[in-house]
Amino acid sequence: xxxxxxxxxxxxxxxxxxxxxxxxxxxxxxxxxxxxxxxxxxxxxxxxxxxxxxxxxxxxxxxxxxxxxxxxxxxxxx
Amino acid sequence: xxxxxxxxxxxxxxxxxxxxxxxxxxxxxxxxxxxxxxxxxxxxxxxxxxxxxxxxxxxxxxxxxxxxxxxxxxxxxxxxxxxxxxxxxxxxxxxxxxxxxxxxxxxxxxxxxxxxxxxxxxxxxxxxxxxxxxxxxxxxxxxxxxxxxxxxxxxxxxxxxxxxxxxxxxxxxxxxxxxxxxxxxxxxxxxxxxxxxxxxxxxxxxxxxxxxxxxxxxxxxxxxxxxxxxxxxxxxxxxxxxxxxxxxxxxxxxxxxxxxxxxxxxxxxxxxxxxxxxxxxxxxxxxxxxxxxxxxxxxxxxxxxxxxxxxxxxxxxxxxxxxxxxxxxxxxxxxxxxxxxxxxxxxxxxxxxxxxxxxxxxxxxxxxxxxxxxxxxxxxxxxxxxxxxxxxxxxxxxxxxx
Numbered sequence: 001x002x003x004x005x006x007x008x009x010x011x012x013x014x015x016x017x018x019x020x021x022x023x024x025x026x027x028x029x030x031x032x033x034x035x036x037x038x039x040x041x042x043x044x045x046x047x048x049x050x051x052x053x054x055x056x057x058x059x060x061x062x063x064x065x066x067x068x069x070x071x072x073x074x075x076x077x078x
Numbered sequence: 079x080x081x082x083x084x085x086x087x088x089x090x091x092x093x094x095x096x097x098x099x100x101x102x103x104x105x106x107x108x109x110x111x112x113x114x115x116x117x118x119x120x121x122x123x124x125x126x127x128x129x130x131x132x133x134x135x136x137x138x139x140x141x142x143x144x145x146x147x148x149x150x151x152x153x154x155x156x157x158x159x160x161x162x163x164x165x166x167x168x169x170x171x172x173x174x175x176x177x178x179x180x181x182x183x184x185x186x187x188x189x190x191x192x193x194x195x196x197x198x199x200x201x202x203x204x205x206x207x208x209x210x211x212x213x214x215x216x217x218x219x220x221x222x223x224x225x226x227x228x229x230x231x232x233x234x235x236x237x238x239x240x241x242x243x244x245x246x247x248x249x250x251x252x253x254x255x256x257x258x259x260x261x262x263x264x265x266x267x268x269x270x271x272x273x274x275x276x277x278x279x280x281x282x283x284x285x286x287x288x289x290x291x292x293x294x295x296x297x298x299x300x301x302x303x304x305x306x307x308x309x310x311x312x313x314x315x316x317x318x319x320x321x322x323x324x325x326x327x328x329x330x331x332x333x334x335x336x337x338x339x340x341x342x343x344x345x346x347x348x349x350x351x352x353x354x355x356x357x358x359x360x361x362x363x364x365x366x367x368x369x370x371x372x373x374x375x376x377x378x379x380x381x382x383x384x385x386x387x388x389x390x391x392x393x394x395x396x397x398x399x400x401x402x403x404x405x406x407x408x409x410x411x412x413x414x415x416x417x418x419x420x421x422x423x424x425x426x427x428x429x430x431x432x433x434x435x436x437x438x439x440x441x442x443x444x445x446x447x448x449x450x451x452x453x454x455x456x457x458x459x460x461x462x463x464x465x466x467x468x469x470x471x472x473x474x475x476x477x478x479x480x
């Protein structure tokens with residue numbers, strides 16, 4: 001099971017949290033507006049490796065936090 | 079020797095040729111069905127299916143084998159209904175026993191809102207050629223006597239939609255049926271050969287680089303599951319895909335027949351009975367994207383809490399096995415089939431948690447697209463370009479998961 005350390009509540013099980021998605025980044029290398037918007041709105045990096053994500057502590061303190069997780073193992077990394 | 083080993087050994091080992099008309103990456107149901115239909119419908123047999131592990135080792139061998147067409151948007155209903163009909167005749171066509179069994183499917187509703195969704199689904203299905211009707215709680219009980227109509231007191235069953243054509247088939251037998259049919263017509267199936275890159279001539283994809291060397295191809299089709307982002311990335315193609323784990327579990331055998339497949343869109347879970355009498359069940363996919371195939375106790379807990387509400391006899395059964403597959407989930411819960419924007423590379427992806435039922439129709443359509451160069455009308459609206467056109471095919475409510 002994935003355990004997440006909340007800055008307010010300490011180490012809590014993943015079932016208390018809601019996944020909020022990877023940190024968004026604007027694809028600045030795309031100069032065409034339509035292409036950039038398409039990529040920003042719809043496309044995912046879907047990395048097999050470490051991602052930086054937002055999580056919402058839904059049944060805890062109800063605050064957002066940012067963490068780094070390895071999607072190959074589904075474990076939080078430092 | 080069990081049937082599994084026998085069938086695997088039956089596959090001749092092909093030394094990859096240097097070049098094929100079509101190379102299909104991924105030896106799951108969709109890849110092999112495409113190869114089969116290329117050979118049988120279009121006479122294209124200079125085809126290789128390249129598989130990193132053994133055929134059916136991915137999600138084709140891990141799913142809960144449900145075949146149904148009761149979707150919520152017209153394009154999906156027509157597509158899955160065609161697939162359901164192809165499945166029904168697949169044994170005759172391939173002369174392989176896939177253990178196809180028509181069971182019907184009950185989709186339970188516990189609230190007035192749920193009833194409204196099921197009524198809408200029923201009308202949509204009837205208008206698009208799929209058979210679905212509303213049934214009363216008593217009719218549902220007659221179809222599936224094990225149902226607790228009070229839903230454990232908390233989730234009373236107000237009614238259900240019933241889809242009599244729903245079926246199950248043995249998943250690996252489907253894979254083997256297509257593999258065997260394709261092999262007999264000269265298709266090469268190259269197992270244990272991971273693709274590590276794509277050959278390119280400028281922007282055009284001209285083949286695949288494997289651990290056993292390069293293979294050039296007129297057309298490359300990606301029929302990869304959860305790892306499709308990586309393959310598409312080799313051609314600089316970006317996909318609206320996230321990879322989520324989906325878990326399932328099976329209990330020991332139950333001596334009585336359950337009857338239909340029982341599904342619940344409000345509790346989000348589904349139960350069916352295998353040919354061996356085991357109860358097979360699944361629920362939502364894990365909320366966070368991940369490539370980990372570890373099964374989790376919280377999934378087991380959550381499924382058990384949900385299914386025992388309306389099928390209380392499940393409390394007495396023991397869980398035999400629990401497993402995980404990694405699914406390519408699209409943001410609109412519909413598949414993505416066809417052109418990628420990179421010349422020479424086609425894709426069939428976004429099969430998420432609903433790909434097994436689509437294997438015949440998906441394979442047939444992709445074969446037609448490869449042979450003719452034009453997307454058949456059945457899948458034309460499922461192209462990757464729909465996102466740029468703001469024509470997402472949103473049908474989350476029919477996926478049975480979310």
